[in-house]
Amino acid sequence: MTEGIAQRHQGYSPQENGAIYTNGFISNSQSATGHNNGHVTQNDQAAPRVERLYKVGGQSMEKRAIPFNRPTEVGNELTYMAQSLQSGRISGDGPFTKQCHQLLEATLGVHKALLTTSCTHALEMAALLLKLQPGDEVIVPAFTFVSTINAFVLRGARPVFSDIRPDTLNLDERKLEALITPRTKAIVPVHYGGVGCEMDEIGAIAEKYNIPVVEDNAHGLYARYKGRSLGTFGVMATQSFHETKNFTCGEGGALLINAEEYCETAEIIREKGTNRSRFFRGQVDKYTWVDVGSSYLPSDMLAAYLYAQLEARQQIQFKRQTIWESYAAWLRPWAEQHGVQLPFVPTHCDQAYHLFYLLMPSLAVRTAFINYLKTQGIQSVFHYLPLHTSQMGQEFGGRPGDCPVTEATSDRLVRLPFYTDMTMADLEQVVDAVVAFQPAVEGAPRAQNQAHG
Ligand SMILES: Cc1ncc(COP(=O)(O)O)c(C=O)c1O
DSSP: OOHHHHHHHTTOOOOOSEESBTTSSSEETTOOOOBSSSOOOTTTTSOOOOOOTTEETTEEOOOOOBOSOOOOOOSOHHHHHHHHHHHTOOSTTSHHHHHHHHHHHHHHTOSEEEEESOHHHHHHHHHHHTTOOTTOEEEEESSSOTHHHHHHHTTTOEEEEEOBOTTTOSBOGGGTGGGOOTTEEEEOOBOGGGOOOOHHHHHHHHHHHTOOBEEEOTTOTTOEETTEETTSSSSEEEEEOOTTSSSOSSSOEEEEEOSGGGHHHHHHHHBTTBOHHHHHTTSSSSOOBOSOOOBOOOOHHHHHHHHHHHHTHHHHHHHHHHHHHHHHHHHHHHHHHHTOBOOOOOTTEEOOOOOOEEEOSSHHHHHHHHHHHHHTTBOOBBOOOOSTTSHHHHHTTOOTTSSHHHHHHHHHEEEOOOOTTOOHHHHHHHHHHHHTOOTTOOOOOOOOOBOOO
């Protein structure tokens, strides 16, 4: 047993083999350790040592390959999909889609929720709703997934890249005002890792210049900023239900609308430019082409899959919180010793527990670390190449040095395996491997794998 493992388990009472968390959310028959409440607490300081988690009955278990991600699964997905199939109504906006809409509206407090085929498509809808024109400017963080800006570029808009805060890695609100010009038509903050941007400051600047805010909340469903749900601050917000997200249906998304004036047009844009939604509600006797639009609504079978997960939101978030807090508590001593930065969550933010990253001291160390974890059967990935220095970003005038925090972050960030059903043995295996790494190693070849946002 390593010292690290012993320290990590101080304060937990060893239990029977079986469930790690007494509430049964995370269970692992290989585990010989139990948590009192599934949370890592501050006073986990003086407790008996426990067995290595992948040792059961004195026998070492084989280390398993640990993937970076596994899609969340709660159990009712296939039942609901079968119900959808049996209903004979599997196209868009069927009963499960409506249930998802109602659930999102009620639990978040948004005026309208519309499921889409992806977050990318929800962003495209936002760009259409804001009537973006060639020459308009849209401010986005340089550290984000390409869709955050591509959706607006599709309409001819020009990206204006903002640097990020070195602590939360969110758009730096202190740099925002200097980027505003008479052509600025939208500000698109991204709540990185589901930790809220400084929405008070961003909202005040947006209001001063009368510029709409669209929150890219791909990572942040059910997170809060100062007690208020992310996704309720902008005129609109977008969600992702891609397989890497906390809640998934494989590929999917949602447009959340807070400003009522966009609701009717949003329905039209999503339904191929027709007023079919009004027709289905009996508000018109036939539907016809009334505006530009596309097909942004997912099959009701996917909505059925998603609904099972949204129903289980507390269970999913609790599991993810436990994993996140375990990583943070167990890796902190090693991180402090080796100059590795852990994620920062301001006290006024309730985060979404979407991802766990490390900021390594340098690119060379990060590369060596990813390669080292690979040799341990553990998949880790970096995240977001800076948009302003990408081929397309440079065509829009982006240059190295424009966003120094983004550039340094992109070189140094590595995401550890993080998925809802990660067992305690998986977690222990990753933590053991990480703390055995000595970040002084320099000069390894570049790694290849970047995560889907
Ligand atoms: C910040 C951000 N915005 C948008 C997206 C696009 O999401 P989707 O894959 O659902 O289109 C991603 C990728 O997951 C993302 O990380």
